[in-house]
Amino acid sequence: MTDCKRFDYTQTKFGATPKNEDEPLAAVDVHDYGHVGLLAVYGSDALIAQTARVSYGLGTTKTRTDVSLIRYLVRHRHTSPLEHAEVVFYLKVPIFVARQLLRHRTANVNEYSARYSELSNEFYVPCAADLAPQSTSNRQGREGNYTAQEQDAIRDVMMQAQEAGHHAYRSLLETHNLSRELSRITTSVGTYTEMYWKCDVHNFLHFLKLRMDAHAQQEIRDIATAMY
Numbered sequence: 001m002t003d004c005k006r007f008d009y010t011q012t013k014f015g016a017t018p019k020n021e022d023e024p025l026a027a028v029d030v031h032d033y034g035h036v037g038l039l040a041v042y043g044s045d046a047l048i049a050q051t052a053r054v055s056y057g058l059g060t061t062k063t064r065t066d067v068s069l070i071r072y073l074v075r076h077r078h079t080s081p082l083e084h085a086e087v088v089f090y091l092k093v094p095i096f097v098a099r100q101l102l103r104h105r106t107a108n109v110n111e112y113s114a115r116y117s118e119l120s121n122e123f124y125v126p127c128a129a130d131l132a133p134q135s136t137s138n139r140q141g142r143e144g145n146y147t148a149q150e151q152d153a154i155r156d157v158m159m160q161a162q163e164a165g166h167h168a169y170r171s172l173l174e175t176h177n178l179s180r181e182l183s184r185i186t187t188s189v190g191t192y193t194e195m196y197w198k199c200d201v202h203n204f205l206h207f208l209k210l211r212m213d214a215h216a217q218q219e220i221r222d223i224a225t226a227m228y
Helices: 047-057 067-075 080-084 095-102 150-175 180-186 199-209 218-225
Strands: 025-028 033-043 086-094 108-111 191-202
Touching: 025 218, 033 218, 047 067, 047 080, 067 150, 067 191, 080 191, 080 218, 086 095, 086 108, 086 218, 095 108, 095 218, 150 180, 191 199, 199 218
Parallel strands: none
Antiparallel strands: 025 033, 033 086, 086 191, 108 191
């Protein structure tokens, strides 16, 4: 069984102004089938600075450039002006990662519906280097190492289980004509889903602080880092 590659920043694609709403400003592949695309940015440095300066009142002068003012705001955590700018991402992630993204209720999310549409046969299997036993000091974390033989055995079990779940899903749909909303029960949280994720910059920075932290799960860290 071949190992996977987490993602490669050198493959990030940066475009000019998109020709349509589906063409990203920047995009990078993450994990085996995952994808992060920055679709749109609303607002600007000038708008953020303008909303910050409104508190100065009339008759005041600009003592800082827009960039230096924004840096001052972020450094001293005066970040409410950043709520006037927003970012919009297209994300293709495993369902268990999507659930962690949905925990951030400050974002607006529209996700692929497995009730309306059929699920693909794409599912996530961790890289060998990312496999580790349950941590003894962190109930929701991992630590330690496996041998190469153990890594291969673990990844084989995960692959076989997800393939079996998807086979059952297809059988329920095609052989038994079971509804999509019930057939999906056999699939795993490793199955890939897609979503549009919009957030103002203030709350986006808070999301990055939490999900890029060393204590966050590796898979959501990879997604957050790619979004950053």
